[in-house]
Amino acid sequence: MDNTLLQDPNAEQAAYWNGRVGQRWTNRQDFMDAVLAPISSAVLDRAAAAPGEHVIDIGCGCGATSLELAQRVGPSGRVLGVDISQPMLARARQRTPQGAQLAFEITDATIYPFAAGETDLLFSRFGVMFFAQPVQSFANLRTALRPGGRLVFVCWREPRLNPWLVLPVQAAYQHVPKLPEMSPEDPGPFSFATPDRVRRILDAAGFGAVTMEPRDFTLDLANGQGLDAALENALEIGPASRALDGQPAELQLAAQHAIRAALAAQQVGQSVPLGAAVWMVSASNGV
Secondary structure (H helix, E strand, O other): OOHHHOOHHHHHHHHHHOOHHHHHHHHOHHHHHHHOHHHHHHHHHHHOOOOOOEEEEEOOOOOHHHHHHHHHHOOOOEEEEEEOOHHHHHHHHHHOOOOOOEEEEEOOOOOOOOOOOOEEEEEEEOOOOOOOOHHHHHHHHHOOEEEEEEEEEEEEOOHHHOHHHHHHHHHHOOOOOOOOOOOOOOOOOOOOOOHHHHHHHHHHOOOEEEEEEEEEEEEEOOOOOOHHHHHHHHHHOOHHHHHHOOOOHHHHHHHHHHHHHHHHOOOEOOEOEEEEEEEEEEEEOOO
């Protein structure tokens, strides 16, 4: 991406999501949209985008939530999806119907010059936990909101409550080295797991009326397609895929067998249901 649209501390995340990981998510867009559908539906309902509203979808990825938001705001509304991943945004643009009031920008939301005070809703499904300097990022996003405008996003709670992500990598660790330990505040999927940190960030960025609701879901890692599909997904998406990258072939194969056994123990028919735990976060601009 154009480095003029990127804040330096976010360069590592930009490289990550424009490399192999971004391409994997793009390739598995349909599958992952289906896996995450229960959470997507819940957070979209919480956001309650109304006809005629202007919405920014932060970290919109391949565009699933942006497309749904555009349907909800209708022809009199407008949706802007922003992301740092070129392959994922290319897929989002491919999926956009002609004439939809929906646009995408490849940019860093930390520094993008949003039109001031024109947005009713800032929305994100798992797109805000990767900011290197989240206070600055949210403060910049807040400039886009009208007075009384709202922020709604969903983020993961702690890893132990998310076996859909953690169970495969724990099985892999029987054969491959553990991933480097991350600080709870390092950018990543679990960086917003601590509610005190989230509240502190949003307060410092100028948001008010912050609420955080814990929600528990069951996600089918197989998407109803059986154990092989669940295994393939675990090997392509999430921490298990990162743990196996670059490892010797014999260790990768042994880890794959361990992951398959762990998933098989959870299998129910053609599904592999695993728990997922999130925070549903809401806040407002100045109210």
